[in-house]
Amino acid sequence: KIERSEQTEWMLAVRDDRDRAAFARLFGFFGPRIKGMLMRSGMSGAAAEDVVQDVMLAVWNKSAQFDPARAPVSAWIYRIARNRQVDLARKAARPLPEEIETETPPEADAGQILGLQQEGARLRDALARLGPEQREMIARAYLGDLTHSEIQAATGLPMGTIKSRIRLGLERLRHELKDLRS
Amino acid sequence: MTVTHHIHDSMLAAYAAGRLPQAFEMVVAAHVSLCDHCRAALETHQFVGGTLLETGQTEDLSAGALDTLMARLDDNLSEAPNEVAQVNRRMGIYPGPVARALGQRPPRWRAAGGGVRQTILFENGKSSARLLYIPGGMAVPDHGHNGTELTMVLQGAFHDETGHFGPGDVEIADESLEHTPIADPGPACICLAATDARLRFTSLLPRLAQPFLRI
Ligand SMILES: [Zn+2]
Ligand SMILES: [Zn+2]
Numbered sequence A: 001k002i003e004r005s006e007q008t009e010w011m012l013a014v015r016d017d018r019d020r021a022a023f024a025r026l027f028g029f030f031g032p033r034i035k036g037m038l039m040r041s042g043m044s045g046a047a048a049e050d051v052v053q054d055v056m057l058a059v060w061n062k063s064a065q066f067d068p069a070r071a072p073v074s075a076w077i078y079r080i081a082r083n084r085q086v087d088l089a090r091k092a093a094r095p096l097p098e099e100i101e102t103e104t105p106p107e108a109d110a111g112q113i114l115g116l117q118q119e120g121a122r123l124r125d126a127l128a129r130l131g132p133e134q135r136e137m138i139a140r141a142y143l144g145d146l147t148h149s150e151i152q153a154a155t156g157l158p159m160g161t162i163k164s165r166i167r168l169g170l171e172r173l174r175h176e177l178k179d180l181r182s
Numbered sequence B: 001m002t003v004t005h006h007i008h009d010s011m012l013a014a015y016a017a018g019r020l021p022q023a024f025e026m027v028v029a030a031h032v033s034l035c036d037h038c039r040a041a042l043e044t045h046q047f048v049g050g051t052l053l054e055t056g057q058t059e060d061l062s063a064g065a066l067d068t069l070m071a072r073l074d075d076n077l078s079e080a081p082n083e084v085a086q087v088n089r090r091m092g093i094y095p096g097p098v099a100r101a102l103g104q105r106p107p108r109w110r111a112a113g114g115g116v117r118q119t120i121l122f123e124n125g126k127s128s129a130r131l132l133y134i135p136g137g138m139a140v141p142d143h144g145h146n147g148t149e150l151t152m153v154l155q156g157a158f159h160d161e162t163g164h165f166g167p168g169d170v171e172i173a174d175e176s177l178e179h180t181p182i183a184d185p186g187p188a189c190i191c192l193a194a195t196d197a198r199l200r201f202t203s204l205l206p207r208l209a210q211p212f213l214r215i
Helices: A006-017 A020-040 A045-061 A073-090 A106-128 A132-143 A148-155 A160-181 B009-016 B022-034 B036-055 B065-072 B081-087 B096-101 B204-213
Strands: B117-124 B127-134 B143-145 B149-155 B158-160 B163-165 B170-173 B189-195 B199-201
Touching: A006 A020, A006 A045, A006 A073, A020 A045, A020 A073, A020 A132, A020 B036, A020 B065, A045 A073, A045 B065, A073 B036, A106 A132, A106 B036, A132 A148, A132 B009, A132 B036, A148 B009, B009 B022, B009 B036, B022 B036, B022 B096, B022 B117, B022 B127, B022 B149, B022 B189, B096 B117, B163 B170
Parallel strands: none
Antiparallel strands: B117 B127, B127 B189, B143 B199, B149 B170, B149 B189, B158 B163
16 A cells, blocks of 8 residues: 655645644755755755755745645656756746646545656656666756757667656646646 | 647756756747647656656755754745746737746837748847747748757748648757748748757848848
8 A cells, every 4th residue: 555655745734734844854855865966967065055945945935836646746846946946047037837727626636646656656666677877877867967969868768667657657647637627 | 729749858858957948948838838748748757857856866965954944934035926827827829938038018029021020039149039920921031050940839830841830839940951931821920939059041132131130
């Protein structure tokens, strides 16, 4: 039986109860990882810490937008961190897609939350099964500072299992978006 | 709207990773606003990015980091979520990110030669994003590309050597393509066009006009 992850619980406590202890735990988990990602893309330690602060502050302030049926906490924070990093690098607001207006309360989608979480577990498995070189390449594509054409090469690698995980995730999401629109 | 020409998957991955030039980001953000297929693909890449973030390297934070952050929670200096939604609102045929670049005001068209009009949204060195207004039945002069050119149709349609493009469709042209896009007869074709290098016009007149067109 799969239960909601700790991170999901913390994030929901922040969103629904403005729970500071849960927020501190989220920071304890994601802070060092965001800093690791930013330093990987060439940022100094001090600059990375400033961005970590901004990102976590945005997590607190925008928590109402978090929908665990749409994206796991990690994906939501990854998106906020990349947006912030780009804004700072350019000193200009990054072009962002329109948000989808959702009306159904996320609580109604317990099954979807777990489904998404299972998808994440399978993706982690698939990543763990990659050879070290391919794993490093894909980590550099998503966490590092590859150029667009290098990312093209990395995401074009023949990585059977991870590709099929990505494809399945895509099918799922497309389905959910269709439901949201109808 | 039936979108048949989408953004390449590697470009969506590069957008998710924050590694795309600003002009191309504009097209990706505009297309994703209209296309659920590409939105799902983008969110899947963010899913992969988030999973890698969870399992990735950690770097220790400085001792006072948590206290500093907790002290800032009450300041609430950052923008309210609704503000973002407001500035990124769709305006007629213009998707949210384009409307935002226009300052939520209708474009101010300037003549670009041959009946074509344009509004520059963003320009930085060789990279630029602009809106093009091509009267029905009119051709954009024959040209090649020194880099990549993304063209997304917002209204009307055009066709060239590679196919037919309607609202929401994106044409991705690279160095190997020489083309003459022609607007369909009828209402003007309005496109969002982004390049990361200057275009190469093959006939004499547009080449002379290039410094004025700034494309
Ligand atoms: Zn698409
Ligand atoms: Zn062209």
